[in-house]
Amino acid sequence: MTLNTRLFAGVLGAAALVPALAFAQDAEAAAPGFDEIGPYIMTTLLFLVGGFLVFWMAAGFAMLEAGLVRSKNVTMQLTKNISLFSIAAIMYWLVGFNLMYPGEWVIEGWLGPFFAITSLEPVGLGAGDASLDYASVGSDFFFQLMFCATAASIVSGTLAERIKLWPFLIFVVVLTGFIYPIEASWQWGGGWLSEAGFSDFAGSTLVHAAGGFAALAGAIVLGARKGKFGPDGQVNALPGSNLALATLGTFILWLGWFGFNGGSQLAAGTVGDITDVSRIFANTNMAAAAGAVAALILTQVVYGKVDLTMVLNGALAGLVSITAEPLAPSLFGSLLTGAVGGLIVVFTVPMLDRMKIDDVVGAIPVHLIAGVWGTLAVAFYTGNWGAQIMGIVAIGGFTFIVSLVVWFILKAVMGIRVDEESEDVGLDVAELGMEAYPDFSKG
Amino acid sequence: MKLIIAAIKPFKLEEVREALTSIGVRGMMVTEIKGFGSQSGHTEIYRGAEYAVNFVPKVKLEIVVAAAMVDQVVETIASTAKTDKIGDGKIFVLDVESAVRVRTGETNEDAI
Numbered sequence: 215m216t217l218n219t220r221l222f223a224g225v226l227g228a229a230a231l232v233p234a235l236a237f238a239q240d241a242e243a244a245a246p247g248f249d250e251i252g253p254y255i256m257t258t259l260l261f262l263v264g265g266f267l268v269f270w271m272a273a274g275f276a277m278l279e280a281g282l283v284r285s286k287n288v289t290m291q292l293t294k295n296i297s298l299f300s301i302a303a304i305m306y307w308l309v310g311f312n313l314m315y316p317g318e319w320v321i322e323g324w325l326g327p328f329f330a331i332t333s334l335e336p337v338g339l340g341a342g343d344a345s346l347d348y349a350s351v352g353s354d355f356f357f358q359l360m361f362c363a364t365a366a367s368i369v370s371g372t373l374a375e376r377i378k379l380w381p382f383l384i385f386v387v388v389l390t391g392f393i394y395p396i397e398a399s400w401q402w403g404g405g406w407l408s409e410a411g412f413s414d415f416a417g418s419t420l421v422h423a424a425g426g427f428a429a430l431a432g433a434i435v436l437g438a439r440k441g442k443f444g445p446d447g448q449v450n451a452l453p454g455s456n457l458a459l460a461t462l463g464t465f466i467l468w469l470g471w472f473g474f475n476g477g478s479q480l481a482a483g484t485v486g487d488i489t490d491v492s493r494i495f496a497n498t499n500m501a502a503a504a505g506a507v508a509a510l511i512l513t514q515v516v517y518g519k520v521d522l523t524m525v526l527n528g529a530l531a532g533l534v535s536i537t538a539e540p541l542a543p544s545l546f547g548s549l550l551t552g553a554v555g556g557l558i559v560v561f562t563v564p565m566l567d568r569m570k571i572d573d574v575v576g577a578i579p580v581h582l583i584a585g586v587w588g589t590l591a592v593a594f595y596t597g598n599w600g601a602q603i604m605g606i607v608a609i610g611g612f613t614f615i616v617s618l619v620v621w622f623i624l625k626a627v628m629g630i631r632v633d634e635e636s637e638d639v640g641l642d643v644a645e646l647g648m649e650a651y652p653d654f655s656k657g
Numbered sequence: 658m659k660l661i662i663a664a665i666k667p668f669k670l671e672e673v674r675e676a677l678t679s680i681g682v683r684g685m686m687v688t689e690i691k692g693f694g695s696q697s698g699h700t701e702i703y704r705g706a707e708y709a710v711n712f713v714p715k716v717k718l719e720i721v722v723a724a725a726m727v728d729q730v731v732e733t734i735a736s737t738a739k740t741d742k743i744g745d746g747k748i749f750v751l752d753v754e755s756a757v758r759v760r761t762g763e764t765n766e767d768a769i
Contacts, residue, residue: 560705
């Protein structure tokens with residue numbers, strides 16, 4: 215999982231271009247055979263396919279969130295989703311990618327460079343100039359950028375229906391340009407956590423719990439939606455507008471997760487690697503199914519009726535749980551890991567309500583708490599409990615505290631919450647002047 | 658002329674329409690409504706939180722008929738919409754002063 219040398223290799227490759235041109239004749243004579251370029255092509259393809267699958271998770275989040283907010287806030291939720299993805303794409307190019315995979319550290323193992331814009335290979339790269347032991351920089355950048363956007367998507371669901379658009383987008387700039395790349399560099403960039411033996415295959419902690427912690431900090435600073443909690447401490451349900459969209463969103467996320475976990479094998483050029491990728495696909499699917507079934511049964515037992523929204527969250531919690539180690543477990547092991555994720559959701563959604571933390575779509579139980587569970591569960595396979603706990607505490611603590619500070623600054627400078635009247639009317643009309651379902655305004 | 662307003666269970670609408678058509682009712686207005694009567698509401702559960710649904714969905718029929726037909730129409734609605742369970746609905750009858758058919762300008766009983 216250490217990729218810090220990749221970019222460096224790319225730079226060296228580009229530097230080698232000039233002499234390569236001078237001896238074009240020789241290079242042609244020594245053109246590598248398919249045995250040498252095959253792994254590069256396969257791994258690059260894995261990143262491209264994995265990347266567009268993870269991209270599609272942005273659609274999943276958008277639909278899930280559109281379905282779980284009330285109809286008066288749907289346009290705003292969709293606006294936030296497409297905006298945050300697009301901002302993440304630009305920030306990751308501008309800062310994030312090289313901050314996360316530093317060619318040279320500013321502080322060894324802790325902090326990469328802030329001013330290192332990503333550039334791609336030249337057009338028509340020759341085989342002799344490619345880093346044949348890995349994949350193209352373009353595919354790597356494309357794939358990793360999708361993970362960065364995923365972390366931001368997690369935040370928007372929790373804070374729905376009451377946060378102002380622009381402060382939220384400014385937070386996204388900070389999260390995708392700085393917070394996520396810095397904490398992820400500690401592990402995936404070859405930083406101090408990876409040296410310490412921490413293991414997080416595709417990002418239960420690095421992506422999901424980190425997004426969850428940023429969301430939790432936001433929810434604490436922002437406060438609950440008006441009417442969510444009654445004066446006597448009762449919890450009021452604010453049912454979502456469209457469970458068909460929420461279900462579609464969940465299935466889209468489930469599909470995207472095959473790219474998320476499968477692509478994180480980071481290699482597809484050998485029999486061993488491509489077989490591992492297929493193993494990851496099957497395990498990922500099993501964990502999702504187990505999470506859904508666990509929530510299905512548990513809501514029936516606890517509430518006397520099945521709660522679809524919890525079953526959807528259960529499937530996602532199963533996916534988050536298996537993300538830290540989707541390769542090592544057997545199918546049965548994946549079932550157990552995912553099922554515990556599903557149980558976590560059913561127990562922690564009401565727990566957050568009791569703590570007066572208003573999480574509209576259940577992103578904190580799904581991504582943060584199930585993410586922590588999945589990361590801890592890796593120790594069943596590695597035996598290194600200390601490193602897992604250290605990683606969770608370090609990434610959780612860093613993300614939570616920095617997010618908290620950013621939210622407080624935004625609150626002090628521009629305010630992060632819409633006024634009460636706008637919240638009553640709905641953000642669609644109050645902030646955007648555009649309804650998602652304008653049945654009565656125009657024929 | 659009389660206006661009959663009936664609130665009935667939504668799944669009974671098609672049956673009631675058929676029964677009314679067969680006794681010669683030539684038009685009605687239908688609206689999806691919510692309301693409460695002796696049925697009051699029920700509780701639903703969402704993400705672990707119970708909440709009361711105080712208004713239940715009904716369908717409202719508005720039918721204007723000649724005074725002579727009123728009893729038959731009311732009787733037909735009442736017998737067709739009946740399930741013997743709470744929440745079957747209500748029927749009201751009001752006087753109507755006049756009616757106009759927009760296309761032809763016909764008035765009153767000729768217009769219904």
